Each structure stands twice: as C-alpha cells, then as structure tokens.
Amino acid sequence: MKIAILPGDGIGTEIVAQAERVLGCLDLEFETETAAVGGAAYEAHGHPLPEATLKLAKEADAVLFGAVGDWKYDKLERALRPEQAILGLRKNLGLFANFRPAICYEQLTHASSLKPELVAGLDILIIRELTGDIYFGQPRGRREAPDGAFKGAPEAFDTMRYSRPEIERIAHVAFRAARKRNRKVTSVDKANVLETFQFWKDVVTEVHAQYPDVELEHMYVDNAAMQLVKAPKKFDVLVTGNMFGDILSDEAAMLTGSIGMLPSASLNESGRGLYEPSHGSAPDIAGKDLANPLATILSVAMMLRFSLNQPEAADRIESAVRSVLAAGYRTADIWSDGCTKVGTRAMGDAVVAALSGTTAKTITKS
Ligand code: NAD
Numbered sequence: 001m002k003i004a005i006l007p008g009d010g011i012g013t014e015i016v017a018q019a020e021r022v023l024g025c026l027d028l029e030f031e032t033e034t035a036a037v038g039g040a041a042y043e044a045h046g047h048p049l050p051e052a053t054l055k056l057a058k059e060a061d062a063v064l065f066g067a068v069g070d071w072k073y074d075k076l077e078r079a080l081r082p083e084q085a086i087l088g089l090r091k092n093l094g095l096f097a098n099f100r101p102a103i104c105y106e107q108l109t110h111a112s113s114l115k116p117e118l119v120a121g122l123d124i125l126i127i128r129e130l131t132g133d134i135y136f137g138q139p140r141g142r143r144e145a146p147d148g149a150f151k152g153a154p155e156a157f158d159t160m161r162y163s164r165p166e167i168e169r170i171a172h173v174a175f176r177a178a179r180k181r182n183r184k185v186t187s188v189d190k191a192n193v194l195e196t197f198q199f200w201k202d203v204v205t206e207v208h209a210q211y212p213d214v215e216l217e218h219m220y221v222d223n224a225a226m227q228l229v230k231a232p233k234k235f236d237v238l239v240t241g242n243m244f245g246d247i248l249s250d251e252a253a254m255l256t257g258s259i260g261m262l263p264s265a266s267l268n269e270s271g272r273g274l275y276e277p278s279h280g281s282a283p284d285i286a287g288k289d290l291a292n293p294l295a296t297i298l299s300v301a302m303m304l305r306f307s308l309n310q311p312e313a314a315d316r317i318e319s320a321v322r323s324v325l326a327a328g329y330r331t332a333d334i335w336s337d338g339c340t341k342v343g344t345r346a347m348g349d350a351v352v353a354a355l356s357g358t359t360a361k362t363i364t365k366s
Pocket of ligand 1: 011066067068069070071083086258259260276278279280281282283284285290291292293295333
C-alpha cells in the first residue's frame with residue numbers, strides 16, 4: 001500500500017506530521033512518499049501542482065493531503081495560486097464525491113457555538129459533488145458586459161453547470177451511503193431560482209426511484225443553512241453541489257466544536273481517494289503549535305476504511321481520539337474550562353499514547 005503524503009502550506013505541515021506519527025504506530029506496513037504541493041511547490045518548482053506530485057498522487061493507493069494557501073500568494077495569476085493544486089488533484093484524479101462527516105463528540109458539546117442540547121449526539125454526513133458546478137464550469141472570465149443596464153462596463157462571470165451523469169453518480173453515492181446509516185437523504189438545491197438546480201432536483205428524484213427504502217427530501221440551500229443551526233440532528237445525509245457543499249460543510253464544522261475536528265474523504269469511481277481535513281492552511285496560526293491535528297488524524301481513519309481496506313485500524317484511531325478527548329486534552333480551538341490545553345504536537349502525543357495503550361503521561365504539555 002502506497003500513500004502519497006502532500007503536507008502543503010501553513011498548518012498543513014504541522015498537522016500532517018502528527019497524522020504520519022499515528023500511521024507509524026499501527027503495526028501496518030505502508031510505503032509513503034512525500035511531495036511538495038501548493039505554495040511550497042510554487043516556491044520549489046514554480047508551480048503549485050508539479051508534474052512529479054501529480055504523478056505520485058495518481059500512482060498511490062491513497063493521498064493524505066494537509067492544506068494549501070497563504071495570503072502572500074493572492075497577487076499571483078490564478079493558475080499559479082496554491083489553491084489550484086487541490087482543484088487540479090480533484091479534477092485529475094476524478095475525485096467527484098466528497099464525504100464530510102460532522103460528528104459532535106460527547107466531550108465537545110460545550111465547544112460548539114450552539115446550545116449543547118442541539119448538537120449532543122450529532123452525526124450527519126455531508127456529501128458534496130466535487131468536480132463540477134461553478135468552480136469548474138467554463139466559460140469564465142472578465143469582459144465588457146455584452147448587454148443589460150451596464151452594457152459596455154467591465155464585468156466578471158463564471159458558469160454554473162451540471163450534466164445528467166454528474167448528478168446521477170453523486171445521487172447514487174448519497175443513497176448508498178444513506179442505506180448504511182438512517183436511510184434519509186436531503187438534497188440541497190436552489191431550484192426556485194437556478195435552472196442548474198432545477199435539473200439537479202429532477203435527476204435526484206429520478207435516481208431515488210431505485211432506492212425506495214431511502215427517504216428523500218428536497219431543501220433550498222438558504223433553508224438548509226438555517227436548519228443546520230436550528231435543528232441539525234434532523235438531517236442524516238445531505239447531498240449537494242460543489243459550491244453549496246463548500247459553504248454548508250464549513251457551517252456544519254461549527255456544530256462539531258471546531259473546523260479542526262472535521263475530516264474528509266474525496267473519492268473517485270474506483271474508490272481511490274484523497275483524504276484531508278476540511279479546513280484550510282490557517283496562516284493566522286501557522287508555525288505556532290496551535291493547530292488541532294484531529295481532523296487530519298480522523299482523515300487517516302477514513303483513508304484506512306475507504307481506500308486501504310483496514311477497517312479495524314480505522315476503528316482504533318477513532319477510539320483513540322475519543323479516549324484522548326475523554327481524558328480532557330484539548331487544543332485551543334476546542335478548549336473549555338477544566339480541560340488540559342495542549343498544542344499540535346502534544347495532541348499527536350496523546351493520540352499516539354492512546355493507540356499504544358499507554359496513558360497520556362507521555363504528553364509534552366505546551
Ligand atoms: P482556514 O480553514 O484556513 O481558517 C479558518 C479559521 O479556522 C482560522 O481562524 C483558522 O485559524 C481556523 N482553523 C482552521 N483549521 C484549524 C485547525 N486545524 N485548528 C485550529 N483552528 C483552525 O480558512 P481561511 O482562513 O479562509 O483560508 C486560509 C487559506 O487556506 C487560504 O489561502 C485558503 O484559500 C486556503 N484554503 C485551503 C483549503 C485546502 O487546502 N483544501 C481549504 C480552504 C481554504
């Protein structure tokens with residue numbers, strides 16, 4: 001089993017280092033190879049997704065990705081910006097299905113900005129289509145407005161589009177996932193305003209005919225954003241397009257206490273995937289030993305389960321994370337009174353200790 005490790009920028013290198021330590025104490029044999037991506041790759045090779053990095057990602061059984069981006073690259077032309085690396089990997093590896101489970105661990109109900117009773121026991125799954133929609137749609141660009149009240153004025157435009165096969169395959173993924181859970185899918189759209197999402201709604205409804213055992217509801221994205229903070233536990237699986245999923249999954253992160261707790265898996269048709277925390281490179285806290293590595297460590301568990309066929313190892317990691325939280329260890333983003341505040345590395349120490357069956361006394365407090 002070969003794992004491509006792409007730490008990236010900012011906190012990416014710090015959190016991936018802890019995830020690698022966790023991988024290293026599982027008594028499983030992996031070949032790992034690390035490559036530069038994002039701003040780090042631009043600095044070293046002049047491109048955020050060098051050929052060699054893409055080749056490694058294509059050859060590997062799974063990719064463990066940190067995060068890319070930094071404000072200092074904002075003035076670069078778009079094709080050279082770090083964020084193009086993750087878009088390029090998604091497109092080139094055909095990673096169309098993004099799984100973002102939002103689970104509120106019992107010990108973190110007070111870390112959420114919502115009332116504890118709203119999030120206690122929360123376990124929902126957001127499935128975001130990842131290779132279509134307005135993020136990839138062509139044409140896009142800047143031009144002189146060809147018509148309208150401001151005809152002739154400079155304007156910018158993007159294209160929102162989805163084809164039938166793209167919607168069908170993500171709908172199948174959602175219905176199949178719901179069958180392993182509570183058999184309910186909420187398809188999120190904006191069918192009242194957008195032609196693309198009326199089509200989305202029609203196709204999802206057609207696919208649903210093959211899954212009579214799964215309940216389907218349709219919800220407009222503005223209402224879904226509201227319901228996620230009003231009554232999040234009434235959802236089971238949410239399926240939506242690339243842009244709405246991007247926004248709703250960050251909102252869902254706060255239900256779990258912190259975006260530092262939210263892992264993700266991005267899979268292609270053959271089940272190979274890229275695993276990454278749902279957050280970005282957090283330049284504001286990079287290099288300060290403040291980042292929560294748990295989303296990345298939990299992404300490793302998803303990688304073992306979905307791509308490497310090691311479900312027991314995945315279970316071990318998830319229960320190690322639970323026991324570390326139960327022991328009271330918290331990074332700053334999830335800290336509350338009475339808990340032990342630890343840094344990135346010390347949180348990694350705690351998970352490694354839990355996996356090795358030792359107690360947390362090996363932890364270096366920071
Ligand atoms: P971000 O997710 O990096 O940070 C948002 C906020 O959450 C910040 O306050 C940050 O400190 C905090 N945060 C994020 N991860 C955390 C963690 N593990 N522990 C504790 N706190 C954490 O989003 P942003 O600030 O909007 O973007 C920063 C850079 O990341 C930008 O360049 C953006 O383009 C990039 N980005 C990359 C990805 C990716 O690599 N997949 C995703 C989103 C954003």
